Amino acid sequence: MGAPETLPDVQGMLADFGFTIDQVGVKSVKFPLQVASADGGAQATVATLDMYVALPPTQKGTHMSRFLEQLHAHQGPLDGRALHGFVRDMAQRLNAESAEVSLRFPYFVRKTAPVSGAVSLLDVEAAMRGEWRADRGWTLTLTVTTPVTSLCPCSKEISRYGAHNQRSAITLSVELAADADMSLEHLVRVAEHSASCELFGLLKRPDEKWVTERAYDNPKFVEDLVRDIARALVADPRVQAFVVESENFESIHNHSAFARIRHRR
Numbered sequence: 001m002g003a004p005e006t007l008p009d010v011q012g013m014l015a016d017f018g019f020t021i022d023q024v025g026v027k028s029v030k031f032p033l034q035v036a037s038a039d040g041g042a043q044a045t046v047a048t049l050d051m052y053v054a055l056p057p058t059q060k061g062t063h064m065s066r067f068l069e070q071l072h073a074h075q076g077p078l079d080g081r082a083l084h085g086f087v088r089d090m091a092q093r094l095n096a097e098s099a100e101v102s103l104r105f106p107y108f109v110r111k112t113a114p115v116s117g118a119v120s121l122l123d124v125e126a127a128m129r130g131e132w133r134a135d136r137g138w139t140l141t142l143t144v145t146t147p148v149t150s151l152c153p154c155s156k157e158i159s160r161y162g163a164h165n166q167r168s169a170i171t172l173s174v175e176l177a178a179d180a181d182m183s184l185e186h187l188v189r190v191a192e193h194s195a196s197c198e199l200f201g202l203l204k205r206p207d208e209k210w211v212t213e214r215a216y217d218n219p220k221f222v223e224d225l226v227r228d229i230a231r232a233l234v235a236d237p238r239v240q241a242f243v244v245e246s247e248n249f250e251s252i253h254n255h256s257a258f259a260r261i262r263h264r265r
């Protein structure tokens with residue numbers, strides 16, 4: 001077996017290979033990470049990452065091992081700003097003109113029950129995507145899928161008692177203005193604010209009464225959910241562009257109601 005330095009570097013071959021490759025790298029890497037939380041602390045999670053660079057037509061292969069070297073070298077909790085540094089370093093490490101990293105992970109939000117004050121954790125699905133291009137600079141997109149309750153206004157109006165309600169998954173994806181930052185908690189709160197009622201990890205009986213009545217007093221169609229959120233995001237100068245969607249898992253059908261709004265300033 002030869003020493004590593006005697007091995008041919010096939011990836012490093014220079015010639016005309018015909019096409020620029022827009023994205024090349026590693027996909028679906030599972031890795032333990034710290035992500036920043038709104039209280040200034042950090043929480044541990046396991047992320048699934050896609051890490052890509054662009055490759056010019058003159059280069060046969062990218063330096064595949066360097067993506068994992070970059071990941072292992074990272075220290076400290078990730079937030080928007082830290083991801084910016086991470087992606088820029090990655091571009092430099094791989095001699096690339098553009099680089100992007102996206103990561104998906106479960107994130108836990110601390111909740112306080114409305115009457116008993118019982119504290120619990122609620123899991124949401126979160127994602128961050130950062131792209132750096134030599135010609136266009138930095139783009140950061142944050143995504144959170146928040147579970148909420150929605151109660152049908154039509155059902156409430158036409159029924160002598162009761163109203164059908166469902167769990168809704170609200171996904172907010174926001175592209176932030178340069179140098180702006182936003183916590184994942186903030187996006188969760190925006191989604192919850194538009195819902196008939198938010199969810200909690202733990203509820204005692206007085207809390208259960210509260211959330212039942214709260215949803216009944218605050219009925220929302222799937223259209224109301226996405227429009228209320230769109231209104232809040234348009235008013236936030238940090239948001240350059242957004243996609244908001246809600247999937248309502250109907251309790252009176254075996255299919256979902258769905259709505260989406262896309263917006264760019």
Ligand SMILES: Nc1nc2c(ncn2[C@@H]2O[C@H](COP(=O)(O)OP(=O)(O)OP(=O)(O)O)[C@@H](O)[C@H]2O)c(=O)[nH]1
Pocket residue numbers: 009011060061062063064065066
């Ligand atoms: N470019 C490329 N690399 C691959 C592919 N399949 C496997 N490899 C990787 O090749 C890697 C080793 O090549 P490099 O990353 O160039 O490693 P190296 O030459 O030792 O390291 P550097 O000198 O830092 O570039 C291993 O990490 C493999 O994962 C592929 O389809 N394309």
